[in-house]
Amino acid sequence: MTSTSEGPAGDPPSTDVVREALLAVAAGDADAFPALYDATSARVYGLVLRVLRDPAQAEEVTQEVYLEVFRRAASFDPSRGSAPGWILMLAHRRAVDRVRSSQSQSDRDVAYESRSHTEEPDPTSEEALGGLEAQQVRSALAQLSERQGEAVRLAYLDGLTHTQVASHLGIPLGTAKTRIRDGLLTLRRLMGTTQRREEES
Amino acid sequence: MSEDRRNRDPLDHEELESLVAASALDALDPDDQTVVDAHLADCPGCRDLLDSLRETAADLSTGLETPPPPRLRESVLGAVRAEAAAQEQPAPATSDPARAEAPSSRLSRRALIGGGFALAASALVATGVVVARPWRSEEEKDIDQVLDAQDARTYRATWKSAQVTLTHSSSRSSSVLEVEGMDPAPSGRDYQVWSLAKGKAASAGLLRPGENGDARVLVPADAADGAAVTLEPSGGSEQPTSDPFLALDYS
Numbered sequence: 001m002t003s004t005s006e007g008p009a010g011d012p013p014s015t016d017v018v019r020e021a022l023l024a025v026a027a028g029d030a031d032a033f034p035a036l037y038d039a040t041s042a043r044v045y046g047l048v049l050r051v052l053r054d055p056a057q058a059e060e061v062t063q064e065v066y067l068e069v070f071r072r073a074a075s076f077d078p079s080r081g082s083a084p085g086w087i088l089m090l091a092h093r094r095a096v097d098r099v100r101s102s103q104s105q106s107d108r109d110v111a112y113e114s115r116s117h118t119e120e121p122d123p124t125s126e127e128a129l130g131g132l133e134a135q136q137v138r139s140a141l142a143q144l145s146e147r148q149g150e151a152v153r154l155a156y157l158d159g160l161t162h163t164q165v166a167s168h169l170g171i172p173l174g175t176a177k178t179r180i181r182d183g184l185l186t187l188r189r190l191m192g193t194t195q196r197r198e199e200e201s
Numbered sequence: 202m203s204e205d206r207r208n209r210d211p212l213d214h215e216e217l218e219s220l221v222a223a224s225a226l227d228a229l230d231p232d233d234q235t236v237v238d239a240h241l242a243d244c245p246g247c248r249d250l251l252d253s254l255r256e257t258a259a260d261l262s263t264g265l266e267t268p269p270p271p272r273l274r275e276s277v278l279g280a281v282r283a284e285a286a287a288q289e290q291p292a293p294a295t296s297d298p299a300r301a302e303a304p305s306s307r308l309s310r311r312a313l314i315g316g317g318f319a320l321a322a323s324a325l326v327a328t329g330v331v332v333a334r335p336w337r338s339e340e341e342k343d344i345d346q347v348l349d350a351q352d353a354r355t356y357r358a359t360w361k362s363a364q365v366t367l368t369h370s371s372s373r374s375s376s377v378l379e380v381e382g383m384d385p386a387p388s389g390r391d392y393q394v395w396s397l398a399k400g401k402a403a404s405a406g407l408l409r410p411g412e413n414g415d416a417r418v419l420v421p422a423d424a425a426d427g428a429a430v431t432l433e434p435s436g437g438s439e440q441p442t443s444d445p446f447l448a449l450d451y452s
């Protein structure tokens with residue numbers, strides 16, 4: 001359970017804090033929740049906001065995410081992944097559920113078209129990327145082929161299903177699936193995620 | 202990843218891995234997600250793949266950090282405090298009159314599985330909401346009291362590789378559902394335990410087998426006549442959305 005050393009970047013310094021707070025909450029210590037919130041809320045809200053592109057909805061969904069984190073803390077299994085990864089997984093799923101349930105898909109499609117093929121990486125993130133880990137992510141994204149990166153970003157950051165990725169890019173579904181898979185596998189290698197998991201297990 | 206999977210699954214394994222990858226991005230249509238969930242239940246290699254690709258996906262949110270408005274902090278922490286306080290209280294009494302008036306002596310004898318509890322999901326009406334219990338030590342205490350109760354009665358069943366034991370104590374108005382050697386629920390799904398009374402289901406929380414496949418859940422059993430387990434979307438449902446794959450009757 002040592003923290004990580006997958007590269008000069010390492011994990012964000014908050015990873016251990018997050019894990020300890022999450023495990024404390026899981027053990028019934030609700031007083032640990034504010035620390036958990038403080039260590040993760042900018043990442044959770046930032047991701048949810050990026051997917052939803054609507055601050056009011058992002059606030060609502062972020063609130064739901066934290067209640068789910070509180071209720072399900074006991075099911076966090078440190079051997080299966082990091083604590084921030086677990087929280088961001090819940091956050092992403094809820095954001096995507098909201099995208100798919102509440103918004104008219106045609107509205108969103110128009111929005112995608114108007115953004116055209118976004119710069120690399122997303123302008124918001126370009127601005128905010130600052131720390132060492134961020135540099136690592138940026139360089140990993142840069143090494144990814146433009147096509148793979150685009151497919152991964154459309155799926156993860158815009159909340160598109162692989163079917164929607166295919167139709168948005170005008171490519172066959174099988175091609176979209178392959179690009180998403182190869183893109184993620186490449187990112188995993190470039191960012192050393194596997195290594196981190198193994199060290200944490 | 203193993204050969205036998207390759208032969209059994211209608212999709213070839215590489216195609217399944219592509220679906221697993223898309224699943225790590227929450228990018229699957231419901232039909233594909235069902236296929237993946239079924240495969241994950243049988244393929245440890247793909248479960249590992251999914252875990253590790255989820256970490257990779259989470260890394261993609263690096264750089265998007267945006268501090269939320271301060272009022273959100275107050276709102277979240279207030280809601281969590283309220284929920285923590287509620288969990289320290291005994292479970293709220295159900296407002297369902299049928300439950301309230303049924304005396305505990307009316308536990309009926311019913312056939313195990315296939316009988317009274319193979320109810321159509323639509324016939325099951327939830328009288329509670331999902332209550333996850335971070336307060337493990339409290340629950341563990343309650344569990345021990347049920348298992349040690351003088352009037353404890355034990356019912357056993359098997360499901361796939363799992364040994365299932367339900368221990369019911371009338372005096373404690375509770376049961377304990379224990380599983381051994383149970384596979385984890387497929388990705389994106391959870392096993393959910395229900396207390397059944399007169400054909401109505403009240404959630405008793407989620408059943409999450411640990412590394413060794415073991416888990417136990419305290420099941421409120423006041424005036425209940427059995428317990429059941431269903432497979433639900435991750436996090437559980439307010440009422441069952443599928444037929445129970447396991448049902449035990451207090452007889």
Ligand SMILES: [Zn+2]
Pocket residue numbers: 202203206214217240244246247
């Ligand atoms: Zn597999």
